[in-house]
Amino acid sequence: MKLNLMYYFMKPDKLYMDKRELMRRAIALSIESVKAGGGPFGAVVARDGEIIAEASNSVTIDNDPTAHAEVNAIRKATRRLGTFDLSGCEIYSSCEPCPMCLGAIYWAHIDKIYFANDRKDAAAIGFDDDFIYQELELPVGQRRKAVEVFMADEAIEAFELWKQKADKNEY
């Protein structure tokens, strides 16, 4: 009983971190990641100054090209909070999010993005973020990645089912 009460009073001071401390944590994760064999990126998802989840890039460790620090941190945060909606949270990334992570951040409804290094810094050490951003600005037919649109007449069935579904869990 006494211990619980102490925890309650200590909790706000102990866990609250300002934005520089949170970014410093993301940066520390990025540095640890390089030493551990991952990519040089770290990310922290925080809410009201408290770390909800933190992660580093594990693309080469997990053989997962989607295992960027931000995606890994979002997955951990949603699992911890038991929701797909991270409204009220902010993300601190040691580097500007790539288009994939930016999309994930939008889908997660995270309120605000803080980053330190930017896409040009990443490009300078051989990461493709800036190239993908440039691709997005081009019409589909002019991108380097081939795209072919077909079979929408069959694929539309799932959309029609979704539209009609009364008890869908919208996100």
Ligand SMILES: [Zn+2]
């Ligand atoms: Zn990314």
